[in-house]
Amino acid sequence: MDHASFVNHAVLLSLILFSIGTLGVFLRRNAITVLMCVELMLNGVNLAFVAFSRQWGTLDGQVLVFFVMVVAAAEASVGLAIIIALHRHKDTLDLDAFDLMKG
Amino acid sequence: MDAALFYFFAAVAVVAAVVVVSQRNPIYSAFALVVTLCSLAAIFGLLGSPFIAAVQVIVYAGAIMVLFLFVLMLLNVRREVDRPGGRDRILAGVGLALVTLLVLQAGTVLLGSRRAPAADFDASTTEMAKILFSPVFLYAFEATAILILAALVGAVVLAKKEL
Amino acid sequence: MTLSPLAQEALVATLTILLVVGTLLGLFSVMTWVERRTLAFMQFRLGPNRAGPFGILQPIADGIKLFFKEEVMPAAADKWAFLAAPVVAVTTALLATAVIPYGPPFTLGRWSVLPEWLRGRTLQIQIADLEVGLLWIFAIAALGVYGVVLAGWAANNKYSLLGGLRSSAQMFSYELALTLSWIGLIMAAGSFRIDDIVAAQAGWFVRWNAIAQFPAFLVYFVAATAEVARIPFDLPEGETEIVAGFHTEYSSMRFALVQMAEYINMITVSVLAANLFLGGWHSGIPWVPETLGGFPLGFVWWGAKVAFVLFVFIWLRGTLPRFRYDQLMHFGWKVLIPVAGVWVMGYSVWIVLGSR
Numbered sequence: 001m002d003h004a005s006f007v008n009h010a011v012l013l014s015l016i017l018f019s020i021g022t023l024g025v026f027l028r029r030n031a032i033t034v035l036m037c038v039e040l041m042l043n044g045v046n047l048a049f050v051a052f053s054r055q056w057g058t059l060d061g062q063v064l065v066f067f068v069m070v071v072a073a074a075e076a077s078v079g080l081a082i083i084i085a086l087h088r089h090k091d092t093l094d095l096d097a098f099d100l101m102k103g
Numbered sequence: 104m105d106a107a108l109f110y111f112f113a114a115v116a117v118v119a120a121v122v123v124v125s126q127r128n129p130i131y132s133a134f135a136l137v138v139t140l141c142s143l144a145a146i147f148g149l150l151g152s153p154f155i156a157a158v159q160v161i162v163y164a165g166a167i168m169v170l171f172l173f174v175l176m177l178l179n180v181r182r183e184v185d186r187p188g189g190r191d192r193i194l195a196g197v198g199l200a201l202v203t204l205l206v207l208q209a210g211t212v213l214l215g216s217r218r219a220p221a222a223d224f225d226a227s228t229t230e231m232a233k234i235l236f237s238p239v240f241l242y243a244f245e246a247t248a249i250l251i252l253a254a255l256v257g258a259v260v261l262a263k264k265e266l
Numbered sequence: 267m268t269l270s271p272l273a274q275e276a277l278v279a280t281l282t283i284l285l286v287v288g289t290l291l292g293l294f295s296v297m298t299w300v301e302r303r304t305l306a307f308m309q310f311r312l313g314p315n316r317a318g319p320f321g322i323l324q325p326i327a328d329g330i331k332l333f334f335k336e337e338v339m340p341a342a343a344d345k346w347a348f349l350a351a352p353v354v355a356v357t358t359a360l361l362a363t364a365v366i367p368y369g370p371p372f373t374l375g376r377w378s379v380l381p382e383w384l385r386g387r388t389l390q391i392q393i394a395d396l397e398v399g400l401l402w403i404f405a406i407a408a409l410g411v412y413g414v415v416l417a418g419w420a421a422n423n424k425y426s427l428l429g430g431l432r433s434s435a436q437m438f439s440y441e442l443a444l445t446l447s448w449i450g451l452i453m454a455a456g457s458f459r460i461d462d463i464v465a466a467q468a469g470w471f472v473r474w475n476a477i478a479q480f481p482a483f484l485v486y487f488v489a490a491t492a493e494v495a496r497i498p499f500d501l502p503e504g505e506t507e508i509v510a511g512f513h514t515e516y517s518s519m520r521f522a523l524v525q526m527a528e529y530i531n532m533i534t535v536s537v538l539a540a541n542l543f544l545g546g547w548h549s550g551i552p553w554v555p556e557t558l559g560g561f562p563l564g565f566v567w568w569g570a571k572v573a574f575v576l577f578v579f580i581w582l583r584g585t586l587p588r589f590r591y592d593q594l595m596h597f598g599w600k601v602l603i604p605v606a607g608v609w610v611m612g613y614s615v616w617i618v619l620g621s622r
Contacts, residue, residue: 006109007220010150013113015207017120017139023200024124027193032175033129036136039167040120043143046159054150057221059234062155066235069162070247074254076167080174081261087178088264130347130419137412144405157401165408169415169438176419176431227397228458 010051017044031083031093035076042072109149116142133171140164154228274383282393286363294529295325301580308584335518340422343515347420352516352523355413359530362406365399366537367392367461370547370564392461399460400452403538404445407493411437413527414512421515429503430512432591433495439598440492440499446606447486450479450613451542460538464546471550476543479613483543485606490535492598494528496579498586499594532579533572540571 017040024037046065053061087093115138122135140163147156235244269277299314299322306313314321339348368391376385396402411434418430452458454475455466467474476483492499503513513524540546547564557563589597 005220006106007150009113010109010146011211011215012208013116013146015204015211016117018207019200019204020117020120020124022203023196026199027124027196030129032171033123033132036123036129036132036171039163040123040136040139043140043163047143047146050147050150050152050155053152053226054224055218055220057224059226059230062152062226062231063234063240065152065155066158066231067243067247069158070251073162073167074250077170077258078254078261080170081258084174084178084262093178130344134347134412134416141409153396153398154401157398157405160405161401161408165405165411166438169408169411169434172415172419173431173434176415176427 007051007055010054011048014044014047014051017041017047029095031086031095032080034095035079035083039072039076042068105149109146112142112145112149115139116146130172130175133168133175136171137164137168140168151224152226154226154231269383278389279393282389282391285391286368286393287360289368290360290363290530290533291526293533294526295329297529297533297576298328298525299325300576301583304577304580305584308581329522332518332522337518337520338515340515342422344420344422347416348515349520351413351417351420352520352527354416355410355527356523356530358406358410358413359527359534362403362410362534363530363537364393365396365402365460366534366541367395367464367546368537369568370562372562372564375560390461395459395461398458400448400458400463404441404448407441407444408438410531413524417516417524418512421512423515426512426514429514432501433503433512436495436499436501436594436598437493439595440489440602443485443598443602443606444489444493446603446610447482447489448542449610450482451475453610453614453617454479460541464541464548467545468548469552471545474543474545474550476545479543479609481605481609482613485602485609486539486543489598489602489606490539491579491582492594494531494535496532497583498588501588501591501594533576536572536575536579539575540568544571544575546571 021037021039021041021044024040025034028034028037046068049061049065049068053059053065083093086098090097119135119138119142123132123139126132126135141160144156144159144164147159234240302324303313303321314324317323317327339345371388371390373388374380374384374386414430414434414437418426418428418433421427451463455463457463463475472478495503513521516524545567547562547568549563549567555563
């Protein structure tokens with residue numbers, strides 16, 4: 001592992017994952033699937049951090065990955081709790097059905 | 104050898120990510136996301152970060168996705184089959200994703216540096232701990248502990264039937 | 267014919283994998299017989315004694331029976347998840363065995379039957395010696411929940427779903443206490459490698475972590491029993507409670523795979539207990555010689571410790587009643603995790619004060 005020539009390709013992979021996540025957030029209507037696509041985007045970002053940490057030879061990127069994971073865990077648990085509350089209210093997970101604030 | 108393994112896991116990750124986005128049954132999406140997370144953990148290991156690879160599996164694939172699956176199974180989402188919308192919406196979505204990808208890649212190529220990856224990279228857990236508990240990151244570390252506690256309490260309160 | 271170093275490494279690794287996995291699968295079938303005979307002895311009856319002398323061919327008879335049984339899949343079951351669940355369970359069970367050392371390092375003699383590059387070489391029965399060995403086991407234990415969750419959900423059966431959710435909740439609740447108990451060992455040895463933790467227990471037997479870190483050992487043992495869903499923590503699969511829990515709908519070879527995963531988990535947890543807490547392959551008395559006529563005695567001590575821990579698991583099964591589910595969750599979260607946490611804090615304070 002003394003010359004990771006695929007670091008640039010790792011950055012490209014992170015961008016691809018981020019774009020696929022964006023596609024999912026835009027297209028899907030199930031609330032939990034949208035949350036999963038957001039997690040996919042966060043993982044793309046994590047991969048970019050680790051790849052750049054490898055390129056520069058410092059560990060700051062990995063520490064930031066650690067924090068991103070912690071925050072993602074907190075956000076996923078609160079998001080799922082909100083979804084459970086929404087489901088209890090309307091018995092559906094279709095995001096288009098929650099339009100009370102629509103003008 | 105490392106490069107071949109990287110391309111293999113990258114291909115698995117991309118295919119599984121496409122499955123996450125395209126599958127109608129959200130439980131299949133969840134398991135595809137677990138596959139993506141594990142192949143990303145393998146790539147982290149190949150990029151010289153064994154600690155982050157292990158934490159990725161432990162926290163993301165082993166805890167967060169289990170939480171997702173529990174919610175999916177308890178809400179019995181089998182009958183909430185998703186209808187991804189009309190063909191125009193799909194084309195617009197794919198276009199948006201491609202534009203995002205092109206813009207970001209252009210930004211990386213134009214603004215990034217051309218240096219070769221650094222050799223002799225010591226990413227052991229001891230080094231991680233030295234930086235994590237150094238004055239640079241210590242405050243953020245303690246703040247995330249409080250953040251997790253707040254999220255824990257908040258999730259329990261939000262999901263309760265009666266307060 | 268001289269092999270390149272890469273081919274030599276690959277050959278040694280392949281042979282190690284075959285040896286470890288083959289022994290584990292063989293041990294699984296022997297353990298079923300041992301467990302039934304021992305339980306029978308404790309319950310004042312005979313165990314299986316028809317198939318062969320002392321019933322020793324019973325596992326083979328069981329295997330043949332399971333092989334010829336009809337494979338039933340419920341009509342409304344989710345086909346791919348139903349097929350994948352036992353595979354995931356066995357895969358994670360076997361992956362966890364990859365970083366554990368099965369005995370001391372030994373040096374091959376200069377025997378002429380070996381090829382030239384293998385003579386005098388020091389080997390150890392360990393598939394991969396990771397720097398983050400214990401973290402790997404933690405990660406695989408976290409992934410082990412998926413086999414249960416998938417099996418419980420795929421069968422489209424309320425007993426399966428309930429059993430699967432309960433079983434996976436139990437697994438990841440006790441996983442926290444399990445890994446908290448390891449933190450004291452990691453601090454004492456200063457490394458995540460299991461070899462280093464075993465090496466830190468060399469010398470007198472009071473240095474074994476079961477004595478030097480006794481609360482951690484208690485926490486580990488209880489959490490490990492719950493993690494592999496053995497009695498007294500086997501509510502999710504107790505027959506009088508919930509039919510058969512998450513594996514209700516499985517028959518024939520798929521059921522055999524689920525049983526195999528469970529027993530391999532139990533063996534892994536016992537080997538870990540012997541390595542991490544009971545001193546591994548050190549005899550505990552410094553005067554005892556390391557080898558006896560070229561044969562490393564470490565294997566004898568290590569084997570005895572593993573056998574003892576397995577016997578205690580069977581002993582618990584024959585003796586204790588099972589926990590109710592709310593008692594189980596209460597015990598895991600409100601008793602075991604605080605005890606483990608307090609021990610970690612106390613031990614780290616002790617280390618800091620001791621280094622002043």
